[in-house]
Amino acid sequence: MKDFDPAKSFGPAIAEGDPYRLRGDEDETVAFLRDLAGDERALELAIGTGRIARPLAATGVRLDGIEISQAMVDVLRTQPGGTDIPVTMGNYRDVPVDSTYRLIYVVYNTIHNLLTQDDQVQCFINVANHLTDDGVFVVEALPHGALHLSDNQYVHAESVELKEVRLDVARYDPVTQLLDESHVSLSPGGVRLFPIVTRHIWPSEMDLMARIAGLRLRERWGAWDRRPYDGASRNIVSVFGR
Ligand SMILES: C[S@@+](CC[C@H](N)C(=O)[O-])C[C@H]1O[C@@H](n2cnc3c(N)ncnc32)[C@H](O)[C@@H]1O
Numbered sequence: 001m002k003d004f005d006p007a008k009s010f011g012p013a014i015a016e017g018d019p020y021r022l023r024g025d026e027d028e029t030v031a032f033l034r035d036l037a038g039d040e041r042a043l044e045l046a047i048g049t050g051r052i053a054r055p056l057a058a059t060g061v062r063l064d065g066i067e068i069s070q071a072m073v074d075v076l077r078t079q080p081g082g083t084d085i086p087v088t089m090g091n092y093r094d095v096p097v098d099s100t101y102r103l104i105y106v107v108y109n110t111i112h113n114l115l116t117q118d119d120q121v122q123c124f125i126n127v128a129n130h131l132t133d134d135g136v137f138v139v140e141a142l143p144h145g146a147l148h149l150s151d152n153q154y155v156h157a158e159s160v161e162l163k164e165v166r167l168d169v170a171r172y173d174p175v176t177q178l179l180d181e182s183h184v185s186l187s188p189g190g191v192r193l194f195p196i197v198t199r200h201i202w203p204s205e206m207d208l209m210a211r212i213a214g215l216r217l218r219e220r221w222g223a224w225d226r227r228p229y230d231g232a233s234r235n236i237v238s239v240f241g242r
Helices: 012-020 026-037 053-058 070-076 117-129 203-212
Strands: 042-045 063-067 087-089 101-106 131-141 153-160 165-173 178-187 190-199 216-221 236-241
Touching (some): 026 053, 026 101, 026 131, 042 053, 063 070, 117 203, 131 203, 203 236
Parallel strands (some): 042 101, 101 131
Antiparallel strands (some): 131 236, 178 190, 216 236
């Protein structure tokens, strides 16, 4: 997508709607991560408005976050528990913090927001450098099949209401593995576009990125409730360790 700027894709218009966009699996996600965190500090890459970080911190986990969008952090600070979590502004690829962690995680398919293989590999390497010896890196990614591509594209009707229709429109380039996507809102007020580009990876590619970083796959699930990962899965939850 020409002129797409990842740093601007989660601006104020997205941030303001974000806290209300729960996915319904937050309790399972928090329970899964809580088990792995133990009594050590944990780090969320791309913390956003704290959809997972706030309830996880509420269970007693001491948490740090990294985020690139000031608009998302501004909304985080207005949410219950949102002022207690230290956030470093920056690109999570670089893991720009000093500490080491027993648990580092990136959820909600945000690993795909890094747009080159190099950036994704760098992320795994930098995460490995910030894990304790017994530490784990948890990644929630989107399986290719969940995109429902036909001829490398799709149009999904996200919602059809009296005063607004929302469409999710995308084209996929199998060479770069980039998905150019826009959420399109049609209403009497006009047309609004919410563009996003993501780079999609097979689980096997992710496992090789982990190996390059000195990590190995420890567990892989089809959802946060630990159901098996298979060809019909709509989610990939992977746990990597040394
Ligand atoms: C889908 S949201 C997920 C937010 C939160 N983790 C959650 O589960 O609700 C993606 C977030 O990643 C942030 N983000 C995208 N690319 C980033 C990058 N390279 N470094 C840091 N944050 C990034 C966006 O600003 C946005 O807040």
